[in-house]
Amino acid sequence: MIEVKNMSFQYPGQKDWVFDGFNLQMEENRIYGLLGKNGTGKSTLLYLISGLLRPASGSVLCDGKETFRRNVEVLQDVYLVPEEFELPSVSLEKYIKLYAPFYPRFSFEALQSSLNDFELTPDIHLGALSMGQKKKVLMAFALATNTRLLLMDEPTNGLDIPSKSQFRKAVANNMSEDRMIMISTHQVHDVESLSQRELLLNASVQDITDRYVFEYRQPAEMGDDVLYAEPTLQGNAVIAKRADGDKETQVNIELLFNAVTKGLVK
Numbered sequence: 001m002i003e004v005k006n007m008s009f010q011y012p013g014q015k016d017w018v019f020d021g022f023n024l025q026m027e028e029n030r031i032y033g034l035l036g037k038n039g040t041g042k043s044t045l046l047y048l049i050s051g052l053l054r055p056a057s058g059s060v061l062c063d064g065k066e067t068f069r070r071n072v073e074v075l076q077d078v079y080l081v082p083e084e085f086e087l088p089s090v091s092l093e094k095y096i097k098l099y100a101p102f103y104p105r106f107s108f109e110a111l112q113s114s115l116n117d118f119e120l121t122p123d124i125h126l127g128a129l130s131m132g133q134k135k136k137v138l139m140a141f142a143l144a145t146n147t148r149l150l151l152m153d154e155p156t157n158g159l160d161i162p163s164k165s166q167f168r169k170a171v172a173n174n175m176s177e178d179r180m181i182m183i184s185t186h187q188v189h190d191v192e193s194l195s196q197r198e199l200l201l202n203a204s205v206q207d208i209t210d211r212y213v214f215e216y217r218q219p220a221e222m223g224d225d226v227l228y229a230e231p232t233l234q235g236n237a238v239i240a241k242r243a244d245g246d247k248e249t250q251v252n253i254e255l256l257f258n259a260v261t262k263g264l265v266k
Helices: 042-050 092-102 108-117 131-144 161-173 205-211 253-261
Strands: 002-009 019-026 030-035 057-062 078-081 149-153 180-185 212-217 226-232 235-241
Touching: 002 042, 019 042, 030 042, 030 253, 042 057, 042 078, 042 149, 042 180, 078 131, 092 131, 108 131, 108 161, 131 149, 131 161, 205 212, 212 226, 226 253, 235 253
Parallel strands: 030 180, 078 149, 149 180
Antiparallel strands: 002 019, 002 057, 212 235, 226 235
């Protein structure tokens, strides 16, 4: 569905390239997590995919069409939730009347379901909401558009822990076989080295759990199979090669992030 081919991009007046010969392919019926430190081009990539920015060279294609051309058939099937935004001071009902017609597959049922997930009612006035509530409304509207491509830039910033749980539930409830969702986030431990122009790891959760185990080990249990380890109060948090007979373990995303950026897991 999305193909990024040998794409390069540089902001005017900037010396460094954000992307240089970048390649990526993403398919429908998947939820992608775009994980990276602040300033590594996550938002820029989303804007390039949505067509808000144009690559200096290479191409960004949605179903074979270049997104920067902003053709109607592409725009009506793409929705971007930016990290920073403004909503008009109108009722939610009026907001829906203004913007829902741009999306042919808009579902009022999905909107009501997402509002329920976020513990909001449809009779709200956008001007009376907190920033966190406005973000929930925008995410509910985005999910209700039923676009085949949904991009979210740092969607959980500013949300409390219960709201983040509501967000995950709403996304899961609105996933479909022909939809692709891409969510960017920086909420990982700080790291000292991170390439800003290349993709360090492109793998599904299943791929990762097939190849690695994530567990805690005491110093005496550290073997040659350990690829990366960090000391914790529970012992060493490790990523190790998964051997035949090893049980599947839950991915420790922060540990994986640090291991990938150090080049120890590929």
